[in-house]
């Protein structure tokens with residue numbers, strides 16, 4: 483900030499306070515040259531980014547929705563909220579510099595690009611839920627590509643936890659038994 487009194491660009495923040503609703507931050511600053519104190523306000527710039535969905539309808543970009551979808555991919559993974567927030571910041575910034583309208587597929591691709599470098603399990607989860615692979619082969623390819631780079635056992639455990647697998651097996655067995663029983667009655 484340029485000092486309003488002497489024009490120097492060197493200042494320090496001596497106090498930061500959030501507004502009651504959290505939408506702005508008020509900072510007290512002091513010029514390092516002339517010691518003059520002044521106040522600045524920092525506010526969220528309202529994004530006018532619009533998302534073009536696959537069905538061609540538009541909707542306003544929703545940062546919280548994006549953050550929630552990424553957070554879901556990181557469920558039970560050891561990634562800090564700070565990393566998540568940084569990631570969302572970066573993606574939003576990149577999207578905003580790209581123009582006013584962005585296809586949802588581009589957003590998905592951006593997220594995947596980031597996830598790939600941070601957490602491969604989260605990457606696969608996001609890809610399977612939000613990106614929707616074109617076909618099964620593509621999904622298998624992605625798993626194989628990752629599998630070559632990380633221990634496949636670890637990946638297997640993450641994607642198919644032992645409890646879940648056992649539970650699924652039980653459900654499958656029960657429904658098989660049910661089917662046999664029903665069949666016997668017919």
Ligand SMILES: [Zn+2]
Nearest residue numbers: 485488513516
């Ligand atoms: Zn000054």
